[in-house]
Amino acid sequence: TKTLTILGLESSCDDTAAAIVRQASGAPAQILSSVVLGQTALHSPFGGVVPEIAARAHAEKLDICVRQALTEAQMTLSDIDAIAVTAGPGLIGGVLSGVMCAKGIAAGTGKPLIGVNHLAGHALTPRLTDQTAYPYLMLLVSGGHCQFLIVRGPEDFTRLGGTIDDAPGEAFDKTARLLGLPQPGGPAVQAEALNGNPKRFAFPRPLLDRPGCDMSFSGLKTALLRTRDQVIAEKGGLTPQDRADMCAGFQAAVADVLAEKTRRALALYLFEHPATPTIAVAGGVAANTAIRAMLESVCAENSVTFTAPPLALCTDNAAMIAYAGLERFRAGGQDDMTLAARPRWPL
Ligand code: KG4
Numbered sequence: 001t002k003t004l005t006i007l008g009l010e011s012s013c014d015d016t017a018a019a020i021v022r023q024a025s026g027a028p029a030q031i032l033s034s035v036v037l038g039q040t041a042l043h044s045p046f047g048g049v050v051p052e053i054a055a056r057a058h059a060e061k062l063d064i065c066v067r068q069a070l071t072e073a074q075m076t077l078s079d080i081d082a083i084a085v086t087a088g089p090g091l092i093g094g095v096l097s098g099v100m101c102a103k104g105i106a107a108g109t110g111k112p113l114i115g116v117n118h119l120a121g122h123a124l125t126p127r128l129t130d131q132t133a134y135p136y137l138m139l140l141v142s143g144g145h146c147q148f149l150i151v152r153g154p155e156d157f158t159r160l161g162g163t164i165d166d167a168p169g170e171a172f173d174k175t176a177r178l179l180g181l182p183q184p185g186g187p188a189v190q191a192e193a194l195n196g197n198p199k200r201f202a203f204p205r206p207l208l209d210r211p212g213c214d215m216s217f218s219g220l221k222t223a224l225l226r227t228r229d230q231v232i233a234e235k236g237g238l239t240p241q242d243r244a245d246m247c248a249g250f251q252a253a254v255a256d257v258l259a260e261k262t263r264r265a266l267a268l269y270l271f272e273h274p275a276t277p278t279i280a281v282a283g284g285v286a287a288n289t290a291i292r293a294m295l296e297s298v299c300a301e302n303s304v305t306f307t308a309p310p311l312a313l314c315t316d317n318a319a320m321i322a323y324a325g326l327e328r329f330r331a332g333g334q335d336d337m338t339l340a341a342r343p344r345w346p347l
């Protein structure tokens with residue numbers, strides 16, 4: 001029943017984050033603080049995340065984040081049991097900044113260092129927020145990732161399938177760019193889609209004709225580009241209604257693909273784990289209300305429990321890293337100063 005207090009660091013993409021999570025074994029975890037400093041403004045002139053700029057900003061902001069997380073939790077480093085850090089996968093400059101910062105703190109305090117897989121952080125979030133019991137099926141949908149995982153333990157995952165090209169968030173972002181909408185594209189496209197007719201333009205449902213849980217989203221943005229250029233060629237420009245209809249059609253296509261592939265992943269999962277019919281979702285795209293509603297109805301039609309963490313914990317944050325580190329540490333896992341930053345690190 002040892003209570004553990006873990007400092008977590010996250011810097012694998014364009015959010016610099018630090019958080020402190022505490023848990024007595026068997027009890028719900030508590031987020032004592034969770035600080036996220038986004039970099040959207042730094043990258044927006046370039047229309048996408050610039051790795052070099054991201055790395056520099058992480059290096060400049062990580063210590064500020066850590067200090068703020070400690071202050072908000074009314075703690076000092078001496079109150080921390082271990083330091084967890086995202087060691088990959090992600091943009092290597094950012095991951096390196098985080099790992100070096102964590103090693104510095106570990107060296108200075110003599111506390112244990114725990115490398116965490118960013119995807120494991122997302123995948124364990126339902127345990128942080130809802131104490132979801134193992135095993136469960138996870139749909140991870142973000143700007144960089146899209147996969148179905150059976151989550152059996154803090155380091156025990158089975159991948160059932162995933163995207164073979166773009167992640168859905170990336171497709172939302174590219175769609176927004178093609179239609180002149182602001183970044184990040186997901187919320188902008190969702191807002192436009194509210195006023196649109198999803199049936200006006202026919203968008204493909206890639207890979208539904210093939211068995212299995214793999215998905216593809218890059219063809220959707222090509223279809224959108226073609227549709228956009230066709231409308232512009234016919235009418236000389238896009239009206240707000242054209243834009244809304246394209247967003248609605250695109251979003252419906254993504255939701256349909258995710259729904260059908262979720263049905264298939266669920267069938268595979270339930271075959272092995274009929275006693276724990278639970279599906280959880282995480283990642284930035286889980287914020288999409290149409291996609292959430294679709295997942296809820298797939299779960300309802302199969303009598304499966306649906307769990308979605310609150311929005312702030314669906315997108316990148318350090319509380320999920322602290323929590324995944326906490327579970328790993330409780331199970332006896334830790335690293336030493338040879339911990340490497342990994343650009344690729346499949347679960
Ligand atoms: O998990 P996340 O913060 O970062 C990683 O990719 O790891 O996810 C960010 C992605 C972006 O691509 C963003 O456009 C997308 O999530 N997103 C959304 C929505 N809100 C954020 N996509 C669709 N609908 C939304 N409401």
Ligand code: ZN
Pocket residue numbers: 118122142283315316
């Ligand atoms: Zn992420």
